[in-house]
Amino acid sequence: MPGKRSDVISWDEFFMRVAIAASLRSKDPKTQVGACIADTNDRILSVGYNGTPSGLDDDEFPWGTSEDPLFDKHNYVIHAEANAILNYRGSLKDMQGAKVYVTLFPCQECAKTLVQAGVGEVIYLDDKYDGTEGNRVSKSVFDRCGITYRQVRLPEDALV
Numbered sequence: 342m343p344g345k346r347s348d349v350i351s352w353d354e355f356f357m358r359v360a361i362a363a364s365l366r367s368k369d370p371k372t373q374v375g376a377c378i379a380d381t382n383d384r385i386l387s388v389g390y391n392g393t394p395s396g397l398d399d400d401e402f403p404w405g406t407s408e409d410p411l412f413d414k415h416n417y418v419i420h421a422e423a424n425a426i427l428n429y430r431g432s433l434k435d436m437q438g439a440k441v442y443v444t445l446f447p448c449q450e451c452a453k454t455l456v457q458a459g460v461g462e463v464i465y466l467d468d469k470y471d472g473t474e475g476n477r478v479s480k481s482v483f484d485r486c487g488i489t490y491r492q493v494r495l496p497e498d499a500l501v
């Protein structure tokens with residue numbers, strides 16, 4: 342009897358790879374973000390990436406930033422984490438204590454939304470806005486609400 346394979350990837354790596362795959366769908370030329378929500382039984386509930394609301398053609402969308410709020414992408418894009426929650430077609434009860442895998446540390450709006458959706462843990466890859474005002478607010482929200490967050494590092498070949 343052959344022994345079982347032991348060099349399988351971990352749940353952390355699996356879910357983060359799914360989040361990375363979702364981010365590859367993002368049309369944002371500067372920052373592509375993916376999110377994958379897994380429940381407490383390690384079942385994937387939902388995935389999402391940053392993109393325009395359906396009905397807003399992402400080919401015609403001004404993907405830049407501008408002094409004019411009508412031409413600034415930040416005012417239109419739905420964040421990966423919000424899309425992952427919105428894409429879920431089941432009951433939010435299933436999300437209680439869930440793990441959220443994100444390729445970028447959540448912004449303060451997503452942090453509040455994730456808390457309110459009932460997630461229990463945030464696992465992130467990159468934290469390129471670490472130390473900025475919004476990022477500090479996100480961490481304060483998680484700390485105050487008892488949501489743990491930790492960074493996961495993946496092998497180089499998972500990042501290509």
Ligand SMILES: O=c1[nH]c(=O)n([C@H]2C[C@H](O)[C@@H](COP(=O)(O)O)O2)cc1CO
Nearest residue numbers: 369371372374391418420421446447448
């Ligand atoms: O938590 C997040 N989730 C998320 O989807 N995003 C998206 C929104 C924008 O499309 C992009 C951020 O753009 P920029 O890095 O140019 O500010 O990343 C950004 C954050 C954190 O800033």
Ligand SMILES: [Zn+2]
Nearest residue numbers: 420447448451
């Ligand atoms: Zn966000």
